[in-house]
Amino acid sequence: MFIFLKYLITSISLMTCIWAAELTPAAGEAAEIVDEQVNVAGSISTAAVIDMAPDEIVEGACRTEYASLDTVFERVIGLGHICTTKGQINNYFSPGAPLMKTKKGHADLFDWLFIYDYNLLANALSNKLVDIFEKDDFIKTARIENKAVFNKRYNMQWNHLFDNRIGAYSAHNTSNWNQYVSLEYFHDHFDETRSKIDHLREKFISAKNQKTLYIISHPQTGPTFETLVRVRDSLTTIRQGDKQFAILFVPNSQTYEGAENIIVREAIKLKDGWNGANPARWHEILSEFKFTPDIWT
Numbered sequence: 001m002f003i004f005l006k007y008l009i010t011s012i013s014l015m016t017c018i019w020a021a022e023l024t025p026a027a028g029e030a031a032e033i034v035d036e037q038v039n040v041a042g043s044i045s046t047a048a049v050i051d052m053a054p055d056e057i058v059e060g061a062c063r064t065e066y067a068s069l070d071t072v073f074e075r076v077i078g079l080g081h082i083c084t085t086k087g088q089i090n091n092y093f094s095p096g097a098p099l100m101k102t103k104k105g106h107a108d109l110f111d112w113l114f115i116y117d118y119n120l121l122a123n124a125l126s127n128k129l130v131d132i133f134e135k136d137d138f139i140k141t142a143r144i145e146n147k148a149v150f151n152k153r154y155n156m157q158w159n160h161l162f163d164n165r166i167g168a169y170s171a172h173n174t175s176n177w178n179q180y181v182s183l184e185y186f187h188d189h190f191d192e193t194r195s196k197i198d199h200l201r202e203k204f205i206s207a208k209n210q211k212t213l214y215i216i217s218h219p220q221t222g223p224t225f226e227t228l229v230r231v232r233d234s235l236t237t238i239r240q241g242d243k244q245f246a247i248l249f250v251p252n253s254q255t256y257e258g259a260e261n262i263i264v265r266e267a268i269k270l271k272d273g274w275n276g277a278n279p280a281r282w283h284e285i286l287s288e289f290k291f292t293p294d295i296w297t
Contacts, residue, residue, distance in 0.1 A: 066261035067211055067246040072290045074210040077108045079231075079247075080115035083159070085217045088282040093296035103296060109200040114157040118216075118223040118231055124154050125234035129204065133197040135190050140183045149186050208239035213289060217250040217267065225256045232262055250285060 067073070076093075078085035086108075087099035094103055102111065109129070115121055124132050131137075137153040149158050186193070214235065216222070223231075232247055239245065246261040254266035265285045267278075 063242050063244045066243045067213075068261065069246075069263070069288060070290070071211055071244065071246065072292055073213045073246075074292050074295060075207050075212045076291070076295065077110070077204065077207060077212060077214050079110050079121070079214050079216045080113065081118075081216060081218045081222065082114055083112050084219070085215050085250075086111040088217070088279060089215065091279050092283060092286045106296065107200065109197070109204040112159060114159065115155075116157070117155040118227045120154045120156075122227070122230040122234040125231070125238045128238055129201050132201065133194055135187065138183065138186060149183055205238060207245075208242050210244075212245040213248060213291075214245060215248045215250065219252050221253050221255050222249065222251040225259075225262070228262050232260075248285070248289075250282075 076089055078089055083100075086102065090097065090102055091099055093106075094101070097103075109132075132154065133151075134153070137151050138149045138158075139152055140150070150156070151158065216228075216231075228247060228249060235245060235247070236243055243261070246263055249258070249262065249264045250267045251264070252267060254264055256264065258264040265288075267281050267285070
């Protein structure tokens with residue numbers, strides 16, 4: 001009887017947690033979240049809960065406390081604002097390798113693009129990234145020699161969308177990574193690129209099953225604290241209520257302190273240029289965190 005009651009109470013708690021996360025909008029904005037099967041993408045169905053042992057239920061249940069510096073993180077994901085973030089993640093976990101070289105299996109959705117408005121990123125996350133990559137949202141931009149493709153819906157610029165086999169390099173200068181794909185080329189290869197983006201989207205969402213450190217860096221002061229709270233709340237939504245994650249924000253000049261799982265560290269040695277920072281400073285910052293030994297294997 002005791003075991004049955006433990007099953008029942010934990011099952012109700014689990015389902016309530018997921019239900020609340022599905023219906024709770026990001027801070028400051030009402031949002032309608034579409035229905036979704038509870039047992040997709042690694043979540044736990046009611047039938048599965050009944051068949052699980054008590055310890056398994058507790059382990060798999062929605063974790064309601066935000067992560068902190070004491071958390072041992074199982075995954076790290078860059079969230080812009082520029083390519084600096086992924087480059088320095090690569091450098092920390094694969095020292096000696098080129099900043100632009102990501103170890104196989106560790107690519108993520110927001111690795112090589114510019115995110116100009118984090119309120120819009122919060123909107124995209126609250127909307128479960130379902131419309132993050134729609135052909136009609138991409139336009140040419142004069143921001144970088146009229147060669148980058150720009151997402152007008154979410155104010156994101158995709159600079160390194162393709163690999164060198166399908167267009168990352170200019171046809172006139174294949175040795176220069178700083179050349180950008182044309183909108184026409186983008187449209188010609190949209191379907192195959194969309195397939196890759198869909199894969200990375202599902203991979204991004206799957207982080208809800210792992211203790212995750214999300215990292216944002218910015219060569220200026222970056223988003224306000226209120227905006228980061230919106231991003232935090234939207235990440236909680238897309239993680240179906242799981243709070244075992246933290247946001248590390250690395251601006252050039254720190255104008256506010258963090259709170260709860262928002263951790264701010266000033267990159268006082270940040271320099272001009274696309275790579276954005278002294279790797280030694282990034283190493284100091286990331287060394288404050290704990291990671292599982294196999295996080296980058």
